[in-house]
Amino acid sequence: MFSSPISLGFAVLFCQILYYSVLFLNGFELMGRLIKVAGTNQEGRINIVKRYCKVGLDIDLVRESDNVHDANALAVYLIVPRLFGLTKSKEKIGYVSAGIAKSLARKIDNGTMVQGYVRSFYVSNDLEFCRVSAVLEY
Numbered sequence: 001m002f003s004s005p006i007s008l009g010f011a012v013l014f015c016q017i018l019y020y021s022v023l024f025l026n027g028f029e030l031m032g033r034l035i036k037v038a039g040t041n042q043e044g045r046i047n048i049v050k051r052y053c054k055v056g057l058d059i060d061l062v063r064e065s066d067n068v069h070d071a072n073a074l075a076v077y078l079i080v081p082r083l084f085g086l087t088k089s090k091e092k093i094g095y096v097s098a099g100i101a102k103s104l105a106r107k108i109d110n111g112t113m114v115q116g117y118v119r120s121f122y123v124s125n126d127l128e129f130c131r132v133s134a135v136l137e138y
Contacts, residue, residue, distance in 0.1 A: 032137040034119060037076050039094035046130045048091045050123045052080045059116040059134050060090060063108055070098055072105035076134065078118070093132060107138060114138040 040049055058079040067073035077090040096104060108114055116136040123130040 032116070032135040033100070034133060034135055035096060035100060037094040037132040037134055038097045040130050040132050041128075042094070045093050046123060046127050048078070049093055049121060049130045049132060050127065052078050052091055053093070053118060053121045053123075053132060055118055055120060057118045059093075059118060061096065061104070061108070061114050061116065061136070063105060065105075070101065072098070072101045074101045074104060074108070076116075076132075096136075104136070104138075112138050 040046065060077045060079055062075045062077060064073040064075050065071055074096040075092055076094050076096060077092050080089050080091055081087075082089055095101070104114060114136055115138070116134045119133045119135050121130065121132045
């Protein structure tokens with residue numbers, strides 16, 4: 001089927017590209033997981049996203065085991081540089097969706113380090129809607 005080692009090499013490369021493309025489209029980025037942050041339109045969080053959110057900005061996940069809606073709740077906080085990067089503050093922008101939070105909460109409780117960053121965001125001009133996507137690495 002393949003007439004030379006070069007054409008075999010291209011076929012293998014093509015299969016690898018296709019494999020990683022499918023993983024990416026299904027919410028995985030090599031060593032992380034792409035998520036949509038839930039609840040960004042609640043409790044004035046749209047203004048926080050508009051003011052502070054930037055692509056590549058680090059995020060922090062905080063367990064909220066006393067959350068009345070979900071014992072596995074994971075709040076998502078932007079880590080915002082202040083004073084020219086000398087200090088940082090955290091601004092809550094929403095939650096990890098319940099399905100993902102259930103498995104991640106167990107990992108975090110067992111000591112797994114979960115880090116993340118903002119991959120993309122959108123805020124409507126009328127401040128009625130916003131969306132934040134983040135990559136979680138663990």
